[in-house]
Amino acid sequence: xxxxELSEKILSGDRRALARAITLVESGRDDHRVAATELLDxxxxxxxxxxxxxxxxxxxxxxxxxxxxxxxxxxxQGLRVAVLAVDPSSARxxxxxxxxxxxxxxxxxxxxxxxxxxxxxTNLGGVARRTREAVALCEAAGFDVVxxxxxxxxxxxxxxxxxxxxxLLLLAPAGGDELQGVKRGIMEMADIIxxxxxxxxxxxxxxxxxxxxxxxxxxxxKRPQDPEGYPKAQTVSALQEAGLDSAWADMKTLVEWRQDRxxxxxxxxxxxxxxxxxxxxxxxxxxxxxxWAQGRMTELSDQVAQGAVSPTAAAQEMLKGLGVAG
Amino acid sequence: xxxxELSEKILSGDRRALARAITLVESGRDDHRVAATELLDxxxxxxxxxxxxxxxxxxxxxxxxxxxxxxxxxxxQGLRVAVLAVDPSSARxxxxxxxxxxxxxxxxxxxxxxxxxxxxxTNLGGVARRTREAVALCEAAGFDVVxxxxxxxxxxxxxxxxxxxxxLLLLAPAGGDELQGVKRGIMEMADIIxxxxxxxxxxxxxxxxxxxxxxxxxxxxKRPQDPEGYPKAQTVSALQEAGLDSAWADMKTLVEWRQDRxxxxxxxxxxxxxxxxxxxxxxxxxxxxxxWAQGRMTELSDQVAQGAVSPTAAAQEMLKGLGVAG
Numbered sequence: 001x002x003x004x005e006l007s008e009k010i011l012s013g014d015r016r017a018l019a020r021a022i023t024l025v026e027s028g029r030d031d032h033r034v035a036a037t038e039l040l041d042x043x044x045x046x047x048x049x050x051x052x053x054x055x056x057x058x059x060x061x062x063x064x065x066x067x068x069x070x071x072x073x074x075x076x077q078g079l080r081v082a083v084l085a086v087d088p089s090s091a092r093x094x095x096x097x098x099x100x101x102x103x104x105x106x107x108x109x110x111x112x113x114x115x116x117x118x119x120x121x122t123n124l125g126g127v128a129r130r131t132r133e134a135v136a137l138c139e140a141a142g143f144d145v146v147x148x149x150x151x152x153x154x155x156x157x158x159x160x161x162x163x164x165x166x167x168l169l170l171l172a173p174a175g176g177d178e179l180q181g182v183k184r185g186i187m188e189m190a191d192i193i194x195x196x197x198x199x200x201x202x203x204x205x206x207x208x209x210x211x212x213x214x215x216x217x218x219x220x221x222k223r224p225q226d227p228e229g230y231p232k233a234q235t236v237s238a239l240q241e242a243g244l245d246s247a248w249a250d251m252k253t254l255v256e257w258r259q260d261r262x263x264x265x266x267x268x269x270x271x272x273x274x275x276x277x278x279x280x281x282x283x284x285x286x287x288x289x290x291x292w293a294q295g296r297m298t299e300l301s302d303q304v305a306q307g308a309v310s311p312t313a314a315a316q317e318m319l320k321g322l323g324v325a326g
Numbered sequence: 327x328x329x330x331e332l333s334e335k336i337l338s339g340d341r342r343a344l345a346r347a348i349t350l351v352e353s354g355r356d357d358h359r360v361a362a363t364e365l366l367d368x369x370x371x372x373x374x375x376x377x378x379x380x381x382x383x384x385x386x387x388x389x390x391x392x393x394x395x396x397x398x399x400x401x402x403q404g405l406r407v408a409v410l411a412v413d414p415s416s417a418r419x420x421x422x423x424x425x426x427x428x429x430x431x432x433x434x435x436x437x438x439x440x441x442x443x444x445x446x447x448t449n450l451g452g453v454a455r456r457t458r459e460a461v462a463l464c465e466a467a468g469f470d471v472v473x474x475x476x477x478x479x480x481x482x483x484x485x486x487x488x489x490x491x492x493x494l495l496l497l498a499p500a501g502g503d504e505l506q507g508v509k510r511g512i513m514e515m516a517d518i519i520x521x522x523x524x525x526x527x528x529x530x531x532x533x534x535x536x537x538x539x540x541x542x543x544x545x546x547x548k549r550p551q552d553p554e555g556y557p558k559a560q561t562v563s564a565l566q567e568a569g570l571d572s573a574w575a576d577m578k579t580l581v582e583w584r585q586d587r588x589x590x591x592x593x594x595x596x597x598x599x600x601x602x603x604x605x606x607x608x609x610x611x612x613x614x615x616x617x618w619a620q621g622r623m624t625e626l627s628d629q630v631a632q633g634a635v636s637p638t639a640a641a642q643e644m645l646k647g648l649g650v651a652g
Contacts, residue, residue, distance in 0.1 A: 037638055044636055133638070185511050269631035276630045277623065279641030283650060284610050297603065304602045305595040310370055312363055312459070315605030324609060 003035055007042040010141050015114060018141045022116055025133040028126075040133060043140035050082070050139045051255060054164030055149040056157045056186070061172040062196045063149060064103040066238035071107040073244050074145055080112045082138040086131050086150040086160050087118035114143065128159045129282070132275060135163060161189045162271055165264065166251055169193045171213070173205035187213075188220055191231050192250060198235035198243065206235045225263040230254055287322055296321055329361055333368040336467050341440060344467045348442055351459040354452075366459060369466035376408070376465045377581060380490030381475040382483045382512070387498040388522045389475060390429040392564035397433040399570050400471055406438045408464035412457050412476040412486050413444035440469065454485045455608070458601060461489060487515045488597055491590065492577055495519045497539070499531035513539075514546055517557050518576060524561035524569065532561045551589040556580055613648055622647055 001009075001020070009017035025036045057063045071081045083104070107113045116134065118127070131148065138146045148164060150156040161167045169190040187193070193213050198206035213233040220231070232250065236243035258264040287293060300314040309317075327335075327346070335343030351362045383389045397407045409430070433439045442460065444453070457474065464472045474490060476482040487493045495516040513519070519539050524532035539559040546557070558576065562569035584590040613619060626640040635643075 037642065040636055041639060129638070136636075269633075272630045272633070272637050273627045275637035276627055276640045276644075279637055280614065280623070280644050281611060283641065283645050284613060284648075285607060287610060288606065297606070301599045301602055304598045307595075307598070310366055310462075311598050311601035311605055312455070313367060314602045315609065316363065318602075318606050319609050322610075 003038045003042065007039055007140075010043060010137060011046055013142050015141075018114065018137060019116070021137050022134045025137065026130045036133065040136055043136065046140050048139050048142060050135075050143045050146045051251075052135060052146045052148060052163060052165045053251070054157075054160040054167040055147055055170060056160060056168070057149075057151070057170030057196075058172075059151060061170050062238050063151075063170055066170055066194070066196060066236070067147060067149060068104040068107050069238045069241045070244050070248075071104070071113055071147065072110070073241070073248065075107070075110050075112045078112075079144040080114075080142060081107075081110075081145045081147065082114040082116070082141075082143040083107070083147045083149065084116050084131055084134050084138070085118035086127055086148060086156050114138065114141075126282075128163075129275075129279060131159075132163050157186050157189060162274055165258075165267070166191050166254065171195050171209065173197055173202045174209045174212070187216065190217075191226075191254060192247065193217065193231065193233040194243075194247060195233065195235045196238055199237035199240045210235045225258055225267065227254065227257040287324075293322065329364045329368065333365055333466075336369060336463060337372055339468050341467075344440065344463060345442070347463050348460045351463065352456050362459065366462055369462065372466050374465050374468060376461075376469045376472045377577075378461060378472045378474065378489060378491045379577070380483075380486040380493040381473055381496060382477070382486060382494070383475075383496030383522075384498075385477060387496050388564050389477075389496055392496055392520070392522060392562070393473060393475060394430040394433050395564045395567045396570050396574075397430070397439055397473065398436070399567070399574065401433070401436050401438045404438075405470040406440075406468060407433075407436075407471045407473065408440040408442070408467075408469040409433070409473045409475065410442050410457055410460050410464070411444035412453055412474060412482050440464065440467075452608075454489075455601075455605065457485075458489050483512050483515060488600055491584075491593070492517050492580065497521050497535065499523055499528045500535045500538070513542065516543075517552075517580060518573065519543065519557065519559040520569075520573060521559065521561045522564055525563035525566045536561045551584055551593065553580065553583040613650075619648065 001017075006017055006021055006024075010021055021036075021039060024032055024039065027033070027036070055063065055067070057066075067083055071083065074081050104115060108115050118131075135146050135148065148160050150160045157167075167189050169186065169192075171193060173195060193210075195206045195210040195213065198210075210233050217231050217233060223231075234243060234247060234250070236247055238244070255264065258267070288297060296318060300309070300318055303309045304311050304314045327343075332343055332347055332350075336347055347362075347365060350358055350365065353359070353362070381389065381393070383392075393409055397409065400407050430441060434441050444457075461472050461474065474486050476486045483493075493515050495512065495518075497519060499521060519536075521532045521536040521539065524536075536559050543557050543559060549557075560569060560573060560576070562573055564570070581590065584593070614623060622644060626635070626644055629635045630637050630640045
């Protein structure tokens, strides 16, 4: 299919064209990259924007159930919802956090919903660019909300936060007074913390955990992009579909406040700058990703660790091998 | 002076030779880099190691007074102490956190002490490598303790922690129940938190602040390189020279525990691997540091922020200009 034709179909809301375009941006082939860039340039002219919601949570907090319930609620309100994933683990396991669509059984059957599993990639940099491009494709396809989910591992939250308008952190009720070891850096990215499983036996534990996080959030530095009372923590039950409407109301309040004050467009502009610089950096560092370079890096790193050679001397050796002046 | 001669003088403890060698590693000239690498290789054979203590604290917490009192205590115990600095702000201001030696009046006059101001550099990567090399020079010169101090700004703590055996965080007593906005990531790096100014009117505030941090440290994940009770918080008064002996005793306890269990050498090996990989990455990214590249990056970044061009397309444009395939 010609790029122009694919573009037209995506703009008209053709789901198969969208799926095909995402496959295109995920491809590592050079001719595919050229076509993908052309396609994204064409689609950018539509100027369509969705609300991009980043969602992070460790395995077991009920992320899939939340996406299912929250997504169904949005669809019931007449909104079109796309779900994408950034999964740093899929590179290793070959698996995918959204591979099992049966976990979002209802949502995956909705015409107004589009669920796309995380691609298997060899590095987070690659996953980031492809997901960012998939978000742009979903926006052009007319979705109102794009949910970008990730597991709470390593730097994937930063990646997702850098492409989201809102960042949600989903947590499970904690036993005791421990804050689940959530890194402060992650908390500082969150706009809304949702303590899930506020149902049945866990309800009171969820409320206590929520109160703990509310307290912890108050200790954080105030951010210019937040109105009074944000970031906030609240309880939800994805299973019982409780608290989702109030969480959605909070998200809308936050979005409106930011749009009125220019933070919305300001953040998007900063994110675009970030991704531009990041793309350039990743391309320069790509020389370390070849099999030869990876093997040589490991060899030299082992020698450095054993004290056989200094980091400086090993680096010069490596750069010589790459044909770069040290 | 020949490199071999300089090496001999440093090994014999000649302070002027040491100062000269640090100037050499700080130089950006190509022939100086070659000589510096040669020198470091020669000196590495001595196998001498100092205790490397990283010290971070924001301006006003009394860092200079602490270094003066703590350094004088170590000198009184017959130890030789070198003080280096990583100052990310000096690149901008041209100033230097250790430029004013009069703030360490006694220590700077000791024969067993060596104080070296932070070099003015254009980027933290460069400062990091040069400081790391200065540490190696001080070790070869026979110092027992190398204090590497930094201000609590940006990523300079990470840089210092990655070249230290122990990382100290110096804090001032806080008013109220607020944890001074210390980022959790910084707290997670600290081995010992020292609440300074536990004297006069501030004594009880210092004790309260110390209790707050003790509580916060207990919420952190346990690290394999820590014995029971670490990381810990304690009060000191650099002014009244109080608590310094107990802090030093704690440091020695921690160091012995880590040496006995292999964490000491394990951490040093990991740090060497880190710096090797970092040197290689920095050299690859150096192509973005030329005046032309910086100017072009700014231009393209502005276009991206205005939405005139996509991050992907702008990155390809930039890479074309650098002669790199996108």
